[in-house]
Amino acid sequence: VTQRGIRVDNEGGEDVDLGIRCALPGTPEFAEAPPVVITVTREDFARLPVKPLAAHAGPVDGWLPVNMVNILHTDPETQELSTELLDTPVAIRATPISYHWDLGDGNTITTTNPGNPYPAETISATYTQEGWYDITLTTTFSGQFSVNGGEWQDIDGTIEIASDPVPLYSKSLESRLVNGDVPVDEDEDPWIPERSPDTEGPQDPDASHRTL
Structure with a gap:
């Protein structure tokens, strides 16, 4: 031989x-x-173009009132990729197994549940103060590989992929007497102000980490 x-x-x-x-x-x-023997290491896995999951947070308008429930969820799709080692085709399967939400105000949530859209409140949070916040989802993926169409084998270790931040404005609504015959002047009182250092949301003094 x-x-x-x-x-x-x-x-x-x-x-x-x-x-x-x-x-x-x-x-x-x-x-x-x-x-x-062909194997795939965690380092090999980390170099593959695993796509970040789409993070969904808050209403589609991009703002919500202070203390209103903010619904968080994502689509937990398994991704399959292909590569070649030693001239042999190798399939890679990346499966989301946990989700870490950073709400931008110091509060964080780690969960194995991808959440559900409104009206479900499977994964949710609230903002206690007014201002702009970035919500970031970091997903942990486990991996498997298949050599030349063979059985799936586990990759030792996991990788983390961060999604693009979702900007959200938390607005403090105040009751006031208005003349119902006069239309609302959005320029005078915009629902969503321009983002600037003055409109950034402060950190929550009672921020905590939750595991769900």
């Missing part, structure tokens, strides 16, 4: 040819010849 040795650098992605040797049946070299 002819054996070729190849050293694969998972970090740099380079292959080093260790040369060829011949092993004849009945010799120690033949008996000790290891089979070619």
